[in-house]
Amino acid sequence: MAAAGAAGAFAVGRASAPGEGTAAAAPGATSYPFRGERQAGIVTPAQDRLHFVALDVTTDDRDELVRLLQAWTEAAERMTQGGSAGPVGPVEGAADAPPDDTGEAIGLPPSGLTITFGFGPTLFRDADGNDRFGIADRRPAALEPLPLFSADVIDPGRSGGDLCIQACADDPQVAVHAIRNLVRMGFGTTAVRWSQLGFGRTSTTSTSQSTPRNLFGFKDGTANIKAEEGAALDEHVWVGGDDDPAAVWLSGGSYLVARRINMNIEIWDRQSLDAQEQFVGRTKGSGAPLSGGKEFSDPDFGIEGSAGPLIPVDAHVRVVHPDQFDGVRMLRRGYNFVDGSNDVGGLDAGLFFIAYVRDPRTHFIPLQRAMAKSDALMEYLRFTSSALFAVPPGVGKGEYVGQALFG
Amino acid sequence: MRKTLLASVAALAVVPALAACTENASDKNGGKGGDARALTVTSSADGCELSAGKAPAGTLTFDVTNTGSDVTEFYLLGSDGLRIVGEVENIGPSLTKKLTVNAPAGDYFTACKPGMVGEGIRAAFTVSPSDDEQETSASDQELIDQAQANYRAYVQDQSGQLLEKTKQFVELYEGGKDDEARALYPVAREHWERIETVAESFGDLDPLTDAREADVDFAAGEKWTGWHRIEKDLWPPAKGYQALKPAARKTYGDDLLKNVTELDRRIQATGADALSYPIDAIANGSIGLLEEVAKGKITGEEEAWSHTDLWDFQANIDGARVAYEGVQPLLENKDAALAKELTTKFAALQKLLDQHRAGDGFVLYTELTQPQVRELSDAVNALSEPLSRLTAAVTS
Numbered sequence: 001m002a003a004a005g006a007a008g009a010f011a012v013g014r015a016s017a018p019g020e021g022t023a024a025a026a027p028g029a030t031s032y033p034f035r036g037e038r039q040a041g042i043v044t045p046a047q048d049r050l051h052f053v054a055l056d057v058t059t060d061d062r063d064e065l066v067r068l069l070q071a072w073t074e075a076a077e078r079m080t081q082g083g084s085a086g087p088v089g090p091v092e093g094a095a096d097a098p099p100d101d102t103g104e105a106i107g108l109p110p111s112g113l114t115i116t117f118g119f120g121p122t123l124f125r126d127a128d129g130n131d132r133f134g135i136a137d138r139r140p141a142a143l144e145p146l147p148l149f150s151a152d153v154i155d156p157g158r159s160g161g162d163l164c165i166q167a168c169a170d171d172p173q174v175a176v177h178a179i180r181n182l183v184r185m186g187f188g189t190t191a192v193r194w195s196q197l198g199f200g201r202t203s204t205t206s207t208s209q210s211t212p213r214n215l216f217g218f219k220d221g222t223a224n225i226k227a228e229e230g231a232a233l234d235e236h237v238w239v240g241g242d243d244d245p246a247a248v249w250l251s252g253g254s255y256l257v258a259r260r261i262n263m264n265i266e267i268w269d270r271q272s273l274d275a276q277e278q279f280v281g282r283t284k285g286s287g288a289p290l291s292g293g294k295e296f297s298d299p300d301f302g303i304e305g306s307a308g309p310l311i312p313v314d315a316h317v318r319v320v321h322p323d324q325f326d327g328v329r330m331l332r333r334g335y336n337f338v339d340g341s342n343d344v345g346g347l348d349a350g351l352f353f354i355a356y357v358r359d360p361r362t363h364f365i366p367l368q369r370a371m372a373k374s375d376a377l378m379e380y381l382r383f384t385s386s387a388l389f390a391v392p393p394g395v396g397k398g399e400y401v402g403q404a405l406f407g
Numbered sequence: 408m409r410k411t412l413l414a415s416v417a418a419l420a421v422v423p424a425l426a427a428c429t430e431n432a433s434d435k436n437g438g439k440g441g442d443a444r445a446l447t448v449t450s451s452a453d454g455c456e457l458s459a460g461k462a463p464a465g466t467l468t469f470d471v472t473n474t475g476s477d478v479t480e481f482y483l484l485g486s487d488g489l490r491i492v493g494e495v496e497n498i499g500p501s502l503t504k505k506l507t508v509n510a511p512a513g514d515y516f517t518a519c520k521p522g523m524v525g526e527g528i529r530a531a532f533t534v535s536p537s538d539d540e541q542e543t544s545a546s547d548q549e550l551i552d553q554a555q556a557n558y559r560a561y562v563q564d565q566s567g568q569l570l571e572k573t574k575q576f577v578e579l580y581e582g583g584k585d586d587e588a589r590a591l592y593p594v595a596r597e598h599w600e601r602i603e604t605v606a607e608s609f610g611d612l613d614p615l616t617d618a619r620e621a622d623v624d625f626a627a628g629e630k631w632t633g634w635h636r637i638e639k640d641l642w643p644p645a646k647g648y649q650a651l652k653p654a655a656r657k658t659y660g661d662d663l664l665k666n667v668t669e670l671d672r673r674i675q676a677t678g679a680d681a682l683s684y685p686i687d688a689i690a691n692g693s694i695g696l697l698e699e700v701a702k703g704k705i706t707g708e709e710e711a712w713s714h715t716d717l718w719d720f721q722a723n724i725d726g727a728r729v730a731y732e733g734v735q736p737l738l739e740n741k742d743a744a745l746a747k748e749l750t751t752k753f754a755a756l757q758k759l760l761d762q763h764r765a766g767d768g769f770v771l772y773t774e775l776t777q778p779q780v781r782e783l784s785d786a787v788n789a790l791s792e793p794l795s796r797l798t799a800a801v802t803s
Contacts, residue, residue, distance in 0.1 A: 150624035266788065267701055270694070270795035283502060292473070292499030305478055305497035306523055343777060344705065344784035369627055379702075 028109035028171060034077040036394040039401075041114030042237070042254060042331065042356050043227035045206040047168040050198030050335040050352065051175040052258065053183060054161025054387055055190040057123065062133045066406050068189045072117070072165075072182055073400040082110035085181030102184070104177050111171035115178055117401045118256045118389030121145050123162040138405060140239075140247035142255065142359050143390050149372040151382065158194035158385040164256065166354070168333075172199065194385070196260060198335020198352045205333060211287060211295065214351050215263055215336050216380075218280050219287035222295055223322070225331045236329045236363060237356050249404035252393030254356040257330075257364050260337075260385030263350040268380045279376045281315030289317060314376040320367050328363045330355040350381070360388055444468065448519065450479040450498070455519030455528040463537035464512045466803070471495055472503040477522040483508055483532070484516040496523075509803060512536040547737060551686050554733040558684045558692075561729050562602050566674040569598035573667045577660040580637060583653070589641050593710075593718035593768060596634060600722030601729075604695040605682075606670055616666045619711065632662050635711070642712035686734060690798040693730035696723040697791045705784050707772040717769035720783075721760060728753050731794070734801045742800045745793060752790040759786050 032040045057065055075085045084090055086100020093099050124139035126132055145160060167178040176197075183192055202214045203221035207228050214220040225232050234240075241251040268276070273284060281299065282289055289299035290310045299317055303310050311318050322329050333356065338349040357363035372378060395401050444467045447458040452475040471481040478499055483492040483506070492515065493508030512534050518527035572595035579588040599606060599617070607613045614622070616633040623631040636659055640651045651659065674682065703709040704720040731749060738746045759782060763770050775783075 147626045149626075150622055150629070153621065264702065267698055267791075270698070270791055272795075272798065288499075288502060290497075290499055290502070292478075293501050297501075303478060303499065306480070307497075310478060310497055310499050344781050345788075369624065372624060373627070 028111040030112040031110035034080045038394045039116045041116035046201040047112045048170045049172040049175045051167045051179040053165050053179050053195040054193045055163045056193045057162045058191050059189045070400040076115040079178050080113045111169040111174040113169040116166040118164040118391040120161045120389050140244045146386050153382045154386050161193045164389045196352050198337050200336040202334045203332040221332045237331045254391045255360050256389045256391050257355045258387040259353040261351045262382045264380045265347045281311045281317030316377045319375040330357045450519035451475045461533040464534050469506040473498045475521045480520040482518040486514040488516050510534045550737045555684050558689045558733050565598045565602045566671045570671040577664045581660045593715035597722040600719045601726035604692040639712045687798050687802050689730050693727045696727035699723050714771040714773045716772040737801050748793050756786040
């Protein structure tokens with residue numbers, strides 16, 4: 001925890017944190033260490049709020065990029081412990097200079113803030129095929145831009161990116177503060193490509209959490225991999241040491257799939273309860289599969305009703321179930337979003353899907369393809385953004401994020 | 408809208424005389440203490456326990472909880488033990504579903520059917536006279552029969568015209584008479600759009616016939632065929648498009664005609680293969696066509712190349728209105744206020760759409776201003792919201 005500069009920042013009026021991610025008595029006092037074997041913000045119990053940003057690198061200078069990653073590492077460490085972005089603080093510096101922290105988090109506790117960094121395919125080679133930073137030979141084979149799926153209506157302006165930063169916290173202002181300050185530090189080296197706010201978690205990453213609801217009103221992520229499932233994490237989330245000889249630096253990391261999924265809210269709301277449940281394959285109230293039982297009962301796809309299986313063939317829960325994909329699972333960490341209204345007064349709203357997987361080629365692309373083809377829910381969804389990032393493993397003492405890639 | 412295949416007559420084992428509205432009960436509230444019309448049913452492997460053996464006439468609700476390990480069903484049967492007054496099916500183990508049914512005074516039977524086989528576990532049930540009793544529903548059956556016959560005739564007529572105009576269209580297109588083909592394109596498609604929910608219920612034919620380019624997963628090896636493939640060839644993009652050669656035109660044209668012919672064959676089928684149109688399917692058809700407008704036509708996505716979306720818009724509204732008017736007499740018996748509201752909102756939307764007529768058809772979607780699109784969208788929402796209650800209202 002003892003990073004240079006952190007001590008000074010603690011004095012800036014933000015509550016100091018108990019550390020180690022234990023739930024504390026004071027609301028928002030929870031904090032998670034930034035350094036560790038894995039990056040925080042993956043198996044960390046999903047916080048309530050998200051600010052996600054994708055950036056493009058604007059410099060050609062590898063050293064400049066590395067210096068930014070070093071500065072980001074220090075700033076992220078300070079902020080996740082309730083400190084300021086810069087080493088000085090929002091009001092502690094010279095009066096004739098802008099503060100090195102923007103100040104909107106003064107007095108706010110750490111709020112469980114995690115900051116997670118990822119590298120996009122275009123960081124390794126740009127659109128013209130140039131090896132921008134001498135790392136092209138270290139690009140993981142799986143780090144290819146995701147294909148276009150049927151019914152994708154992807155906006156290129158909010159897809160892809162050389163880098164990403166996921167900031168999650170239980171206070172939206174804390175998450176926004178983190179992204180805002182990291183973006184500020186990057187000017188001249190990076191520029192924002194797109195960003196997304198999420199206001200309510202739609203997944204559970206720990207058995208200590210109850211399953212939240214998405215904007216369709218259904219429990220989401222019931223079958224998610226949880227932090228407590230160590231073997232499943234190794235099998236489905238963490239990149240193994242032998243997975244990719246060219247990208248050993250990613251060993252112990254993961255892949256982050258981001259998809260902005262707009263929901264056709266107004267039309268969905270006019271579906272009968274029965275139809276909604278048939279689309280999803282679960283009851284709306286308890287989240288039990290239509291084959292019976294309780295929320296965490298395994299769906300029984302074979303059980304027949306009077307006119308076909310109780311869980312219809314095109315029900316979401318069936319189409320994307322691990323049984324259909326050799327048992328592959330993902331760790332979902334998505335958020336509900338509402339970005340105001342569209343030009344006909346409908347809610348511009350939906351699910352900002354984030355999933356961490358060991359290999360998108362086996363753990364995501366086949367599921368998305370099956371969903372696009374067969375899932376009844378597709379009538380009410382449109383995918384407006386798509387991105388894939390390689391998320392390096394955690395940052396050790398004295399290291400900077402991504403050091404194994406650039407070192 | 409859920410795309411349910413319209414079952415053929417032969418496949419329909421049991422048709423309730425008056426289909427009842429079924430919905431899932433919320434998880435915790437079972438029978439509400441004071442309400443004698445709110446009953447609970449516990450269906451176990453060998454039992455069917457009701458919270459009471461009688462109720463006053465009116466709208467009764469049965470919250471049916473399955474405590475057994477097989478899928479169960481619950482029925483309210485007439486005094487002959489045969490006529491189905493209301494039913495709720497497909498209740499999985501540990502789940503609860505709600506049956507809502509209007510029951511006049513009289514003698515009934517209740518039946519739970521664990522495993523969905525046999526006579527079920529039956530008991531007598533009495534509905535006593537009450538001031539809340541609804542008008543007898545004896546005439547409802549006639550209205551239902553009439554609605555079903557009328558709707559079948561309408562769908563068959565539209566399908567026949569669709570086939571006829573598709574033949575002409577394909578002939579023009581394959582013969583290189585592009586101007587005439589372009590003129591006929593939106594006119595022929597009107598017949599498709601009027602019965603779109605029926606056509607879509609054939610999950611094999613719909614994607615072959617009506618897929619938009621964006622719906623096709625080319626990366627997975629899917630092929631794009633049908634109306635919109637030809638549309639793009641007749642209204643090609645300015646850059647980067649390779650026009651289809653005559654041989655390819657014939658391939659796509661013949662394929663479209665083949666699929667429309669097959670659609671018509673299924674719709675015109677008689678005897679055991681004839682399609683049946685249960686009252687909830689007709690009402691859902693009306694709702695579904697409005698949903699089509701809201702999803703594809705109001706956004707100009709349906710006719711991405713020809714921009715003839717307003718023809719489709721009108722045709723969807725035509726089909727929705729015809730389906731609605733078929734069940735309107737029934738609705739007037741059950742919920743006169745809703746019937747009045749729907750009639751008014753249909754007229755308001757039509758009036759708005761009429762402002763965009765040009766010649767025999769409409770202006771192109773691209774000629775609409777953003778405020779005009781917004782105005783149409785608001786009118787669609789205004790109609791769609793009450794219309795979404797139609798099925799529950801006519802089947803209650």
